[in-house]
Amino acid sequence: MKAQQLKIALRNCGFIDPEEIQDYIANEGYLALASSLSGSRQAVIETIKKSGLRGRGGGGFATGLKWEFAAKPEADRKFVVCNADEGDPGAFMDRAVLEGDPHSVLEAMAICGYAIGADEGYIYIRAEYPLAIKRLRIAIAQAEEAGLLGENILNSGFSFKIKLKYGAGAFVCGEETALIKSMEGHRGEPVSKPPFPATKGYRGKPTNVNNVETFANVPAIINRGADWFAAIGTEKSKGTKVFALAGKVKKVGLVEVPMGTTLRQLIYEIGGGILGDKQFQAVQTGGPSGGCLTVKHLDTPIDYESLIAAGSMMGSGGMIVMDEDDCMVAVAQFYLDFTMEESCGKCVPCREGNKALYNILHKITHGEGTMADIDRLKELAVVIKSTSLCGLGQTAPNPVLSTINNFYDDYVQHIVDKKCRAKRCRALLEYRVVEENCIGCGACKRACPADAITGELKQKHFIDQEKCIKCGACHQKCKFNAIAID
């Protein structure tokens, strides 16, 4: 049977008008809040625990347990925080939910507030999402007007307010302690846990942080029951997961599938296969914290544990498909460039270690690597993972390790043969004149910024490899397919 999508978190996305609260209410909206308020706080937590919902932001921590931790301590103030600082390159699930169904998140936050004993909620959202911000603002105003947020909701005695806080472009703020720092107006530097936010979070008070997709699941779970939800998915990973399917796949898009669906089903059945029917090479999951999986992993069921066993991770749901034209060493370098830029700089292994990894990868993609560098990469990666302060550093080397494990030959080729099979590493390319095609028009010679091309008009031209800076200008200019890239 062909794999099917199953929409829980995305149940309303694309179907209702996000700027009309009536549309949401017509679709069971705020019923879950109403029914939660009529029961005990503990009952809500039990339901979430029983459902088996786990954090969709990447870590996969049991949501119900997290709520229970935050519910426990006595405090004059508590906070519910929605992490909408979606920063994984290649992931846009949260944006889609916030733009398409903002009320589901608001409702879930209120339910969480009730469960843990908080009456204030914050949504920490990327400033780069203006439309999501606009729709959230509208949704909050409408919910307040309808009395579904604010003072004494539905005459239950429970009050809950939600405010927005903006991120300002720091990936590390997806880490909950860094996010809290940022909410407090500081540099988004993580702090070591314990204490956990559940005991000491925003403004030093117990704080529960969940991401957008996690929250979006909550009203559905309350409405349809923990058992319904727990029946979906695998033994340890319940429910569905939203993925942003992107890269070299035919049907790029946002999909939601039951946990346990295989990568192959997702890429070929739902995604329609590889763009241009090229050869599948790799699929990257988990963003910069994840890894690149290969053909042999295609039948891996998508769940938290299986992905980790395969050397990657669930992450927040970015899924980038790569074909034969992608160089996996360069991809590793791309991710390291990202983590290097986005490291907060607080701890040494992440700040300097990822830069060291990047430097070695740079050497390799520029034909200056040695086989010893591969061992060095592995050694560094292991120490960075084991000594970094926060999740960002602890997972940053994953793209390197997974590409070394799964695409070892690519590394060897770059180092030993000084070649890049995918022709993505410019320094390893050789531009050569295809004599039989060259008519001696001189276009390439004029385009060459390094004066590396010689040849008289109407004569065959020649590229001096010593001088060539591999900019590709000649290749672009040539209208006769007379410049080949090796």
Add this chain to the structure above:
Amino acid sequence: MTNDIAGLTKSDVALIIGSDTSEAHPVIAARLKRAAKNGMKLIVIDPKRIKMADYATIYACQRPGTDVAVLNGMMHLIIKNGWEDKEFIAERVEGYEALKAEVEKYTPEYVEKISGIPAKTLEEIAELYGKAPTAALYYAMGITQHTTGVDNVKSTANLQMLCGNMGKVGGGVNPLRGQSNVQGACDMGGLPVVYTAYQQVTNAEVKEKYEKFWGCSLNANNGLPMTVAIDKAYEGEMKAFYVMGENPMMSDPDLHHAEEAFKKLEFLVVEDIFMTETAKLAHVILPASTWPEKQGTFTNTERKVQLLEKAVEPPGEAKDDWEIHQLLANKMGQQWAYTCSQEIFEEMTKCTPSYAGMSYERLRNGYGLHWPCPTPEHPGTPVLHVGRFTKGKGTMFAIPFKEPAEMPDAEYPIYLTTGRILQHFHTATMTRKSPGLCNLAGPSVMVSVEDAETMGIGNSAKVRVTTRRGSIVTNAFVTKRIPKGTAYVPFHFAEAPANMLTNNALDPVAKIPEYKVCACKLEKA
């Protein structure tokens, strides 16, 4: 200080009045700022918006010389609202009724008229201070260097007794003393009316004790304070001065007057480390050693005696001051035979009750001892007046507000106030021999943005500051921290000496000059 430095973070509220703490006492300032960051409430009252104000819960800008009015105003509100410590007043204090009657008329509105502090601000200050479980008060020369210096000091004590802030950790009246061993110099009897540990020279019993201890007969009359002695010298009545490690030709008020006085002396001996402005007038100069060149003790602002060890040899023939005193005494017929400072210390502890329990060994084995430390087992006394005042009951004084001796007028419309800056120390004898410190800060007059505009000057412009006594030209430092109508000149710089300008009007009791207020005019130079 009645309290110790380590305990100063233990207050709920701290009031700084008349102390530019971060400039003059930077390390205490650091601790107060830190405490303020960690939740202690800080109130700053000063004519200048000093750096400490940036860390304050409330800052109030007062007109110079109005401290009594401000403190009376606070007490007025505290009593009116019933925030005073009734139990403390009943058990430990006398003179409360008189104080209460005196402060009656210092309503916030009345105080606003005198001090310029808005009535509402004073109310906020009084409430914060009056309701605090424990509040400490810090002051420096901003309180004492007035013709009402004693009144000001007594008013601070009134306030602290009223609120029951005496004799407990985190409270106290805490004058921040300005020189490394100014406390010790006083403790050692470097004053005209007392022997060591404040034993009165006019007390026959004390005199007898010392005559026996030193084996000689002693003068039964009070001596003269410095400020008076200079006036007498000016009048030709004093004949000789022996000056050790001081530079009155920079630090005295109205320097023209002082110079005349010194020039009239028959004989002037100066014992110092540099050719100071005063040494230049001497008949004989005796070269002394300085701080790292000798062993000895300093007593700091919290009454803690600490030991200095010798680090380097003095230059040339320079000698330790005690050694010079001994040589001279012996030239004059004595048989002093100290071989080291430790022997002197041991002798001193025998006639000085508050130091009696101290020894070099004890000082070396820890970080000093707070006096009083009467016995070798006594741990020292970080906080004074616990349980009872040293003298029994604490006395409150009814103190009416008086204006400073010289007030601005049409001719001299600006308040002039003087003090220190961070990078230099006192008469700058030492700090101006440090090229680095000199590069960091030189002479200047701080003027308000408004007054600078009136004069049409900007930063670093030359400004002439003139009072009835003299005139200096220096660089303008235009700053928002100074209120309109006030100017501030640091007194460290011989080329623009603030004390050419200051008024030598004295407090009638303490004989302290009114360095903090006089009238001047500012002109573009």
Add this chain to the structure above:
Amino acid sequence: MLVTINGKQYEAEAGQTILQVAKKHGLYIPSLCYHQKVGVAGKCRACVVEVEGMRGLQTSCSVVVRDGMNVSTRSEKALQAQKLVVDLLLSSGKHDCLSCAQNGKCELQDAAYYLGIERPTLVFSDLEPHGDESSEFIKVDHNKCISCGRCVAACQKTVTNDVLDFGYRGANTEIVFDDGKLMGKSTCVQCGECVQICPVGALTEKKVAGQARYWETEKVKSVCPYCGVGCTMEIHVDRKLNKIVRVNGDENSPVNEGMLCVKGRFGYDFVDHSDRLTSPMIRNDDGSFRKASWDEALDLVATKLNDIKVKHGTDKIMGLASAKVTNEENYTFQKFMRTVIGTNNIDHCARL
């Protein structure tokens, strides 16, 4: 409670961290960001150890000991991690130990030595010189900075001057003064707390360059000669040259907790200034001064004072004691005035 470290049992107190217990018993664990004064930062990660029953490596500066805890600071895994972290710091900076003022007192050097790192093994591209010598007394070398954050914490939490913070991020993270100004142009008051607490040679005193190094100086305890706070200090002396090389605040002093101000820390140059008075001087009739022997000068003083005493009376002589000399010297001075001259005319500038 008892804690086992590297197979041996040690006494520990509740609330102590592994690092504190180790330090107390003289066991070395490389650690670069922790300082008793500014507390746990958890930044350098050089102090990682293995703890039985805990997954992965633990930072010993942050893990509080439990009774019976079994810690290994030198397991293969811990050592490998410690070594690589220190290697990263050595590799990513430019630590020219030979000319560094901190040589011999550098905590990075100590760690490298302990771990047997002879030279950095990782390649970071050539670092541009990146320093700041704009401050009067303090030299900043960003290439030696390991971003441990001690100076920042000290500036914000200890001396509370709020000048330093971290700017930028990732590998570009660096300490900044105010809004990225040069140190000398910033509101820095040059108290030097940052210099004293810097574990490496990133913040050093300009004046010590080329002078006797740490291990060559004798450390003498003293008290600051300036204001009345009485900060205790450690004077570093080059005995051979009879010269003060450096002054540090005494970290254990309850008065100043290691802090000093710009004067106390850097204003010692007057001591060996060429203008110091080195011999007694007597004024000539024309107002100039001539050098004299102690004998001659003191004879003159004794004669003059005696004469005036006899001619005008003891109370015509005034003595000025000093707030800048020791208790002992003030004592002998007032004793001199009272017993030898016979007057109570003694005062000093306490009021001035």
Add this chain to the structure above:
Amino acid sequence: MDKVKNTEELKVLQSTLRKAAEEAASSKVVIKIAMATCSIASGSKPVLDFFKEEMPRQPLEFIIKSTGCTGLCHSEPTVEVTLPGKAPVMFGHVDVKKAAAIVNDYIKGGKPVEGTVEVCRS
């Protein structure tokens, strides 16, 4: 919108709204245009404007809604049309020209238009 005072009121409101939506679906043409960031970036705004301008000219009762992301990034801009009593049909890569075809051929004529997209509903 008035304040919903209690759970009962919410439930009543819910069924009212649902009924209204069902009635509308059985009697009106419902047009949903995806208006998420990527839809807008692919050009959905002029398509929305076109429908808003064009539909009132038709002798039909209709509702136009803008929605969030349909997840069909590969086919944006997308437009979903539900004719009374019929299953919804999703059109992909809709530009103004194709929108005109949808109005003329599908909505008015009931004839299929090229370029529909399969949609998952749950």
Add this chain to the structure above:
Amino acid sequence: MTCSINQQIINEKIVEICSEFKNDPDELIAILHKAQGHFGFLPSEVQQAVAEQLHIPVSKVFGVVTFYSYFTMEPKGKYPISICMGTACYVKGAEKVLHEFESKLKIKNGQTTSDGRFSLNTLRCIGACGLAPVVMIGEKVYGGVKPEDAGKIISEYPA
């Protein structure tokens, strides 16, 4: 907008913005967003004014401004061009698109053209991966951009 903004105007605006957030230092990032929205960038004068108004060290403000990539201390071009460097865009050739913009505008990533019209920046995934590679100019998003489109896109923005 020029670099030299009158200090008084800055102070007034900052006082207004900060008081909107009750001078709460917790709201520093929101305040900086607003200030950048108003002034276009966050020069030293703005940071000083914010620090003063919130009673926090200016080093703290600077630390925050330089930490977050959204904040800039340099004025941006009239038409700020942002090239998405998210993974999806990267694998679909965003680097080449960037190079083409660089060579067409004769500036490097992070710079502004001398006439102040265009500035060029990369950013990390704007969540429009379905359209990769993506280029944003102001609020307008261009999807499926090929290197050869650069010239045409630039020409949409006249002087």
